[in-house]
Amino acid sequence: MAKYITKRIFRSLITMLIILTVLFSLLRLMPVEGYFENYDKMTQAQIQAKMNTLGLNDPLAVQMVRFYRQLLQGDLGTSTKYRIGVPIRQIVGEKIGISLTLGLISLGIALTLGLSLGVLMARSTKTRFRIGDRLGMVFIVIVQAMPSAVYHILIQFAGSQSALGKSLGMKMLFEMDDPATWVLPIISLAVGNIAYYAMWLRRYMVDESNKDYIRLARAKGLPSGEISRKHVFRNAIVPLVQYIPNSILLTLMGSLYVESLYSIPGMGGLLVTAIKMQDNALVQALVLIYAVISILGLLFGDILMGIVDPRISFAKKEDAR
């Protein structure tokens, strides 16, 4: 296993190089007009001067070497358009903490509630009227059916404008030092994940609980609580475990919808803004960060899956294909 992990980390470095190179080339394909606010009114000389200061006139290889040299010195560069002249490390540093805090709290809530709801629903499929399953299904269907852009607004409105919300003193917008304003964004972030985890855990548990060894356990007279805790749940959680490290790391990215609705100064939407503004240095830095996050997420997911289910192995086996 250790050998496999070292190998994969080593390969990931090559992958990072490929990602950054591809991204670098793609960014240079973007229309030149995008770098200027009033391209039509500028003279050719002005445009050339600006392009020179941005370093866009050099050959691609030269630009790339300059970029990598900068990167190896631990410098992410400075923003050229989003906040001109501000080091990217500073921009990201200001924003990342907020997204991470909100994201981790909401993910914690989503995992606890979502997994318990999933277990509850799966266990209730064995009861006569399946009340728990039906109610949970209604919740999941509602969340799935509405586009997330819409239910975020609904939560914001219902939470801050309704009689109940007003009496609780909920505010529409996020304020850093008022913890009460954190509640609504956290709910908005958590709802989708609760439904997601509950839906898939139910699916896997129902599939698992139809297996013969569960039937044997039931015939032996094992209490159903023990069966679902010790047998069904442990096997059903394996496919979900792969996504958990990724979800934790992904909270760093923030949520575009939620952060723009509550005007939270987080990471969500920063990448889209940077791409649309053609702030190349910022795009490169963000993609670098996100790539590290998602590569580590996949790796940790695989490791965790191997720990949770010892039958899974990534190491090369005799006779394996």
Place this chain on the structure above:
Amino acid sequence: MKKFGFSYRRRAEEQLADQLNDHLQETLDASEDALFSFADFDAESAERTGYSDYSYWGSTLRAFFQNKAAVFFLVVMLAVLLFTFVQPMLPGQKDPLEIHTNAWGLPLNNVPPGTDGFLLGTNAIGQDLWSRIWAGTRTSLFIGFCVALVEAVIGILVGILWGYVRKLDFFFTELYNVLDNIPQTLLLILISYVLKPGVSTIIFALCLTGWLGMARFIRNQIIIIRDRDYNLASRCLGISTGRIMFKNLLPYLVSVITMRIALAIPAAIGNEVFVTYIGIGLPLDTPSLGNLINTGRSLMTMSSLRYQLFFPVTVLAVITISFYIIGNAFADAADPRNHVK
């Protein structure tokens, strides 16, 4: 009475004994040859041994159609699908792009639903919302089906190879990492810069990265079952990799795969809403649920105009719920353990 009954019983007993004796005599009389004759070889009855009329897909369909809710939503789904095609041919339908004006040439904008012959009212520039919603549903369903189909085919193929063939693990893991980390926004902007923005462009753009999630999902499932004993046994017996993939691995995953595909269609539509939200979706003269919901969303603060959000969201909700319920019921039905009650 008593006496009669007694005698009747005795007579019956005697009769039975006689019959038994006769039968025994007959059997003894028969020659041994007749008793122990060779059976002829009958090809038909030889085939019959071990025959079962179990058919996997037949049982799956039967189990599916026993689920009343699923059948109901299947009918709803088909009705919506049919209506999106029939609607333009119905009498009295308006063009989704025509801007309606009153006698003085001013646009009839934001007409509330049900007035002036506009069933669902008009939008901010005076276009008929009813026909725009159905035109939009048609576009969005088309996008959803195309993207989900491509996603399913490429995603399942890549996922199963990625998960099962260890030699390809390196290649696909890194390919996934590269493709997953090139921002979709950047690709969309570049594509819309090169190609004309439109339905086929957006399908192409969504397909380009859409299969990644499906591939990873299948790959995780395969990794869990690839070293189970029955696969090991197949490998020891020298079964080819392709046969193991399609006979051992895929059938095991039918239930989760169908559920995932059923969710892929609404997800593709939702993705289109997102792409429109960041401003690089379909142009406004191609109505889709994405740009209808987005327009409605920006008007949500005005309660008199909320209908412009409500109607497209309702249609999207009906589609999503139908797919979700159908997918879930089909996944339940596809599990052979649920076939035997």
